[in-house]
Amino acid sequence: MRKNDRRHDEIRDVKITRNYLKHPQGSVLIEMGDTKVICTATLEERVPPFLKNSGKGWLTAEYAMLPMATQERNKREAAQGRIGGRTHEIQRLIGRSLRAVTDLESFGENTVYIDCDVIQADGGTRTASITGSFVALADLFRKMKEEGRCGSMPLLDYVSAVSVGIINDTLMLDLEYVEDSQADVDMNVVMTGMGKFIEVQGTAEKVPFSRDRLTEMIELAGRGIQALTEIQKQTLGGQF
Amino acid sequence: MRKNDRRHDEIRDVKITRNYLKHPQGSVLIEMGDTKVICTATLEERVPPFLKNSGKGWLTAEYAMLPMATQERNKREAAQGRIGGRTHEIQRLIGRSLRAVTDLESFGENTVYIDCDVIQADGGTRTASITGSFVALADLFRKMKEEGRCGSMPLLDYVSAVSVGIINDTLMLDLEYVEDSQADVDMNVVMTGMGKFIEVQGTAEKVPFSRDRLTEMIELAGRGIQALTEIQKQTLGGQF
Amino acid sequence: MRKNDRRHDEIRDVKITRNYLKHPQGSVLIEMGDTKVICTATLEERVPPFLKNSGKGWLTAEYAMLPMATQERNKREAAQGRIGGRTHEIQRLIGRSLRAVTDLESFGENTVYIDCDVIQADGGTRTASITGSFVALADLFRKMKEEGRCGSMPLLDYVSAVSVGIINDTLMLDLEYVEDSQADVDMNVVMTGMGKFIEVQGTAEKVPFSRDRLTEMIELAGRGIQALTEIQKQTLGGQF
Amino acid sequence: MRKNDRRHDEIRDVKITRNYLKHPQGSVLIEMGDTKVICTATLEERVPPFLKNSGKGWLTAEYAMLPMATQERNKREAAQGRIGGRTHEIQRLIGRSLRAVTDLESFGENTVYIDCDVIQADGGTRTASITGSFVALADLFRKMKEEGRCGSMPLLDYVSAVSVGIINDTLMLDLEYVEDSQADVDMNVVMTGMGKFIEVQGTAEKVPFSRDRLTEMIELAGRGIQALTEIQKQTLGGQF
């Protein structure tokens, strides 16, 4: 049995607090169990060079952890003078995931910055970042729409993310840290509210896995995504 | 009149939440008005090279801001590959201030890391960092004492910090951001609970100031420190 | 029809030249169509700190492109003073993929360095890097075995990688650059010779994809892997 | 008694050599005892981005030490690839101090660069840098005035700096290195020729200090500043 009597196919308790910060147009604190991430969405009135004069906008994401978010203090990347490989990998994933449900042509030559800062880490920080950032992004776009800066909501669908793992030959949904460190296979799935895939990343940490296992993991992830989409809808008060 | 009917010689509402994070031995969220800082204290079992085989411990501090802590998004120092001058200045100040009330010879060859991460900035982030970190440090040392890792509390006194400014020839205590940006003179004072000085930093931003003004600012700061020490005592539940 | 009358479910012409360089213990030039990568495997007699005194070895990979490997000259990462996110992502993938078929406990406290340097890029440089590096790695381990530095071959299985994409609703195997830049979905699959999965990474570049499409892409990738494993076997002259 | 029969309230011998270098518009060698700093002032015809089209000028300072200025060779910051916290702190202080007596609106959209390079260090390098740079700055502005590039001298007052310390409960003015390393309290004071304060930075290195001690230190610093202002006046040959 998992902590707090959680079933194998159950996600952790999720709490999303909107308008968590004063300054950014969209900001949430997402808590998935003990994992806590501040996600913000802000607009800057410029685009990267490759989009100059294209009429299109852009969305990019940055991700970081507080030094004491983890059990062992992790060194600040600023102090080391370089961003590590894991951080690069995660922030590129967050950016791709949110761009996939954003109509980049509908809000002018502006760039949305998504910032995900992990306050406390207990597994699943990248998936919580995607799920939480979507809500912050929806809040930013709502404000832009109210201010007449975009005609309709530039969102095509909901998006959320969840992990699945295989531990001792058992499939488990939404791994926390102690589970993650024992898993033979670790998969992160990003899906839309309509049940379409945006990203599938499965990695055999210890033992290669079969086609059947792959199919089961994808199925289980789908159930987690449904639950998360429902929570996003409730948090946002119905359709965005 | 200041925001929320605050008087010129009054500090903002202060709230210190202990045990804010799961992993570090000491952690608080300090809120001074809209300024919010997470302060943590953790121990690592090693000292910098200059203290090897000295039998003494060390304490060092790091400080950072979330990109969206400020009104305009500030760039991550990790992305820029270097820590800026302002950050260096602040984290050195925090380290010196806490070392001044810490008995570095009483907890072995270990290093205390103080991490101050500004979640939301509205003026006075460096002074809030010092005031909050003291509480996190006391919690760390209490745990060490309970675990028998140090004989007595390695703390010599309380320490807290507050700012004073001159705006339109009026002295004001504990400036928030809009006040700070108008101030002719800006002073940060770090004092012990016993009313002794650890650090005095006064800067004429626009107009040089007289000896009398200096004396008045120091006096006013002392009143702010008394109020902060009282809050620290209540938060910690009496004598550390 | 694709270039050179290639069918949708066909990989490009593959040529693997062993012993391509004089100095490293294992080195190949792999050519997949116009994509050319030099892959080398070398041993250093030390392990990263986390494995000191563990008795275990390690394998790590680095990846780079010559500036003129691509159509537009890409800037050297050395000149920019930092390794980009894409490079980090790729070299971590190569390392994980090869570690998954390597018995890290069988060759002492040594580190295998895999270096993949793209001489010419025409799509699929990360998958070619994995497929080619496996052969270089097998050659390194054969020499170690001959020299009595490991009892048996430290390889558990073959490993190779291939891409699959969806272009105009058609599935295509092993995309070259012009195809890759038009694809709606891009998937990289790393599998063993026995047909087990090591890594599945599918990304909706433009349009989210359905569960059926995911299943078809995985199936098609499997066929590519079979062909690549066969070529690896022939190149290595039978069982490793 | 101090070295060379110096009294507790006496500054070291000061020598300021004007026009020390050939190229810069203003350049001095300042010697305070064995501390020797080359200070230069030069003009560049551009301003930082935040002053573009403001009609205002700017002044900024840089500070460095030769590797062999100190007893132990200190590593070049260029070789380490980053400027340390102490350097940042000092060059920001020098810049603020000189800006406080400069009329930034009177010499167009130009930037004054102050460079302070410590040739030999024996305590008080930051205060000597400020005192010497003022003379270099006055020489630069005189040349600009002669060339008709500014109507009147853009200087509002003299500025100089001095340190005060407490050693074994005795106040001392203008500490040299061996004194500085024993001091319980270390204070740097920057004042104008008219006796107004620009910057007060007092730090308890070992023991917190009382309000009375603070008052005495400030008083003693004032006497040092008077002596330094007098020397600046003589060096510059009367009123600037």
Next chain:
Amino acid sequence: MRKNDRRHDEIRDVKITRNYLKHPQGSVLIEMGDTKVICTATLEERVPPFLKNSGKGWLTAEYAMLPMATQERNKREAAQGRIGGRTHEIQRLIGRSLRAVTDLESFGENTVYIDCDVIQADGGTRTASITGSFVALADLFRKMKEEGRCGSMPLLDYVSAVSVGIINDTLMLDLEYVEDSQADVDMNVVMTGMGKFIEVQGTAEKVPFSRDRLTEMIELAGRGIQALTEIQKQTLGGQF
């Protein structure tokens, strides 16, 4: 006797393969014995700031080694975050050498990038880089001329480079690695096809050398250059 019965005054076997890569306008693989370098020449439509609006073009060179080009794996400069002194020295030499035979005023405000990537190193990588890059440059300029982007060939002469060394008091031409590491004196000479000097760099690695020895080395280098010029002419099919 030297390896492969080479005489003391003989260069190694040279092979220059033109059009080695698909994308760059000029690209060769030069092999001098076991030293192998890919040299490319490409044009970018911009010049460095100091040539803006001058009507002149520029030529610059970059040089790097694959990690496994040498016997011991050399660390990637990208991973170290900085370009080493040896690399700087070599790429500046390559740039100067080619600029000396290029008419920079004849091809507009464009920059030629020369990239030299050492695939395998066995001594003389800098001289091989210069000799090979000249052929790549000639090919680039031929294409530009055919496309009407420059009136005449912007080349004033051939250029090639060779090393000479003194080993056990014997002069040797075109050192390979094992010879180079034993040499008392090491000289690199860059000359034009007409026999004029562009660069002479002689270094006493162990024992200072006399004027007579200097004269003999220069003479011997001249013979090597003649042979290399002849090979360049044949490779390019007669006059450029």
Next chain:
Amino acid sequence: MRKNDRRHDEIRDVKITRNYLKHPQGSVLIEMGDTKVICTATLEERVPPFLKNSGKGWLTAEYAMLPMATQERNKREAAQGRIGGRTHEIQRLIGRSLRAVTDLESFGENTVYIDCDVIQADGGTRTASITGSFVALADLFRKMKEEGRCGSMPLLDYVSAVSVGIINDTLMLDLEYVEDSQADVDMNVVMTGMGKFIEVQGTAEKVPFSRDRLTEMIELAGRGIQALTEIQKQTLGGQF
């Protein structure tokens, strides 16, 4: 005619001030015309990794310019976060030149640091650095010998350096800045007191040069070296 009635084959006025700084064991200010360089020599009790347990010592050099040493302010390399190619080239040359006359086996596993800091630049900073550093090095070794840290002087010969150029077809010795910027050919020669060559670096800046010109330049450099050796001898008070 040259400035100050200097003849074409004459070096500038040279002045070498010994014991220029208080802390380093050897330190000089060398002035060649308006070029002024502080050269220091200091010992550290460790060697680079490749010499550990070899019983041999090492000598290394660093070179830098003050920002205002040149007519236009040059940016600090520390502020840019990297050492430029020209600096690397020069400091490697200084190191090689001094190592060539140093008996590295005679002073134990210690490293000599040579620091050359250009205070004022008017051409020939690298040659002045070598000539001046030799004197600082001799002073360091004398002190070591007096302290019994080495049996005999670890110096094999004198070493100095000078430049020669061709301007309008006229050879000139020891170029100052305005001459250097007009030169068609620029040569730096490093020689011993006995007249042997340590380094010859000749570069055609604009026009390739003939063998005859090369011979003449080398001859002229030899005369400059004789004069410099004489000055070194007088400065050091006879044989070292």
